[in-house]
Amino acid sequence: MKPKDKYEIISEMAKRRGYFWPSYEIYGGVSGFLTFGPLGSLLKRRLEDKFRRFYIRPLGILEIETSIIMPGKVLEASGHVESFKEPTVECLKCQHKFRADHLLQEFGEMSDTETEKLTLQAVVEEIKNRNIHCPECGGDFSKAEQFMTMFTTTIGPYSDSVGYGRPEAAQGIFVEFKRIHESARGKLPLGVVQIGHALRNEISPRQGPVRLREFTIIDIEFFLDPENTKCERLHEVENDTLRLITAENKLNGVTEPIEVTVKEALNKGIIKKEWQAYFMALAKRFLVELGVPEDKQRFIEKLEWERAHYSVQGFDQEVYLERWGWTEVSGHNYRTDYDLSRHMKFSGVDLTAFKETENEGGKRFIPHVVEPSFGLDRLVYVALEYAYTKKKKRTLLSLSRELAPLQMGVFPLVSKDGLPEKAKEVYQMLINEGFTVEWDESGSIGRRYARADEVGTPLGVTVDYQTLEDGTVTLRDRDTWKQVRSKIENLPELLHDYFRNKIDFEGLGQLVER
């Protein structure tokens, strides 16, 4: 029997303990949808908040919220109605439909770089040449068709009022640029972010949290004066190293990334815009904070025919995952003035910015856009895979204090002699202090510690007989299994400091020798 890979182990735990699972199981499942249970929803929210603290707030980026259903004209203007399509083939025997490029990758030994380049006609020929048949029934395939991978609907009671599920949150920002820019009193550079659900009607998604039809996207649109694209914060990251596979190297078959500093990448013209390099460096740092070491990360440049229709330079940030290999977690595209120009043209509304100039008095121009974009669901999975570890045959999820969904468990040592009552007091006090705390009194204390370790709860708070005597409890560290004793009355302050990373575990009390 093949040993389970990390994805299998984590998925099994995730289902059982309430991190995530495939949606609609009672109806046989619908692929491409994922449910975040109580722990997963907490982890996702903590990750989102960490992103805000790390990536959004220090840069003064403004967050907005727009609708998921968008009128057709917005996505016509953006080019999605024309370009957001994938080649499909249908089995002539069993009528199953497949993404043609995925078939060529899975059964035809072609890379995604190769399949991206193919015309619809060429796709069919390659499928024939490589003798690929329906993986379900062995049948032959029909000629290929372009399938638009946006969810289509109708807004209101008139059938000609087409709407789409947004495939990205970015368009919500572009169409509202005018008002946001005005309310920010004309400021540039201007960063705007949206975090929310997005929809892509994938043809046959089969990769759990990695390829979803509904997912949470973080799109930052960073608007710049094209004549002044200097990044005044570059010095913060200029000596960070990036592992890059350039388009040129990729074309030449080089699969090993080069290592360059941000400064070098800019000087050599590998990355075109300073802000783009800045955001890539931050993205790398962010993934390190999520637990992904530098050598498990890389940036890979998109070739011209691989890039989205709006992009003139694009890098994917990839993370190595045991099941899927190198997997995109963020995209960094230089979208130029493409989107604003198109919306200006389609709406007839002026979306330019104004700047004062020395001679002419002033000048209007269309801002350019550098876009970092993250898939939040994938980040949740990445954090879990990299937190997964084993200690003495026990599963242990080593999530950072900031990310762990439950901050502590409260355990009465035994269910008698007034210990549960005392423990409930401690539990309620910690809840009132705003901590996320789990109550667990079933089974031996060892089993309860094991359950807490498995979901990554950093601290165990145990109420024992000594508690009744001197008002102290033990605190147990998930990773080292060390214990300290501490007075209940001191817990709030100590624990706030601990979860703000101001003190270490040993600072929480008196070490218990065992």
Next chain:
Amino acid sequence: MKPKDKYEIISEMAKRRGYFWPSYEIYGGVSGFLTFGPLGSLLKRRLEDKFRRFYIRPLGILEIETSIIMPGKVLEASGHVESFKEPTVECLKCQHKFRADHLLQEFGEMSDTETEKLTLQAVVEEIKNRNIHCPECGGDFSKAEQFMTMFTTTIGPYSDSVGYGRPEAAQGIFVEFKRIHESARGKLPLGVVQIGHALRNEISPRQGPVRLREFTIIDIEFFLDPENTKCERLHEVENDTLRLITAENKLNGVTEPIEVTVKEALNKGIIKKEWQAYFMALAKRFLVELGVPEDKQRFIEKLEWERAHYSVQGFDQEVYLERWGWTEVSGHNYRTDYDLSRHMKFSGVDLTAFKETENEGGKRFIPHVVEPSFGLDRLVYVALEYAYTKKKKRTLLSLSRELAPLQMGVFPLVSKDGLPEKAKEVYQMLINEGFTVEWDESGSIGRRYARADEVGTPLGVTVDYQTLEDGTVTLRDRDTWKQVRSKIENLPELLHDYFRNKIDFEGLGQLVER
């Protein structure tokens, strides 16, 4: 000229300053969609977090996140495909479509209680009898039709795979009940909440933030053993008074609410379930915390024919708004075992809970559900309308410290002599402490204070010449316009205490006499 009502004044400010505005304005607008700008998005998030602190966490309610697109069978099972419809008529002349019941309410002097009762046939007759014509062109109407107000789409490449935009977040909880209940190790009562976007394809929404096609819903499904529906927390609220219009009084034309305590309402059988009464009392307290006085709130019981298809007793919590009168902000329905029973029947999967009993050893049963459900967008608007006030002809938004999107503004008194540089230091330090801070150096200090008052920023931090001498700044209170002086180095601790409501404005420093 008619004086502007509060809605007009707030909408105008909201657009200009970035709270909210109608979406897709550059394309002429699409009604029923609202964009939350930078301030609105912050306010909405703060309100959501306050809800979690107030309503979710103390009760140990578990939060989950499920998809917005749902497969058809889920909404067939839930009864929505059959029942989620509204009567429409089409103008035979200009082809505009209208909600027939809304026409009767607006032009036919009927109440919603009356129109809810009408059959489709009766709707047409009433429109004829009351001589109602197309408000757009004066034309006659077609016969009425039931229009399904869910957004319809297709999931994946097969046209028979119908999907809908979810009209409520509740169904995501019901279909996942089995796993959640298992991961909570069979606990009952079990509260589960989902906060997220929901979609209703309204026919012709025209009421700004009050009637939206896409909105954010908070659905709490509280699962109970039907043989043990006691609420162990009832004592917390039993003496709270509720203003209620019972179904019976409504039928008899009584429009004035009765005032009863929670205990009385239960004893007299006015509210059927203790948990329902408990949640209603909490909802009232929550709205008080948002700034709505008790006499601007009421609960109105739904008549049998007004209730949703799943409800056996339902109350709407209403708040008085200047433009729209009494407006629903939350619904409190006793959904019994309706949803779980239907999903059991349609999926064939056992969704029962188990309990140990004295005689038989154990027994399986379908949990019952009490549901409090809130519309978050409306709450945002309610908070703004009730925060709106005037002081010496100036607009002032008196949002609580907890809700105000920007916590403070930092202002250099003048733009020279090193004051901006010093102020930037203070600004950056406050950002690093995690506060949301606005930088403003344009115009006179008076104008900057006025701008901050208008969007509800509680504190102004001004750096002046004295700052350069002794390292103190002034802090200005939005509501009283009082000022205190305080050392920069003491600000972090003082301000954290202030925003946690531990100290008042006067505790922030030395009062400045003027």
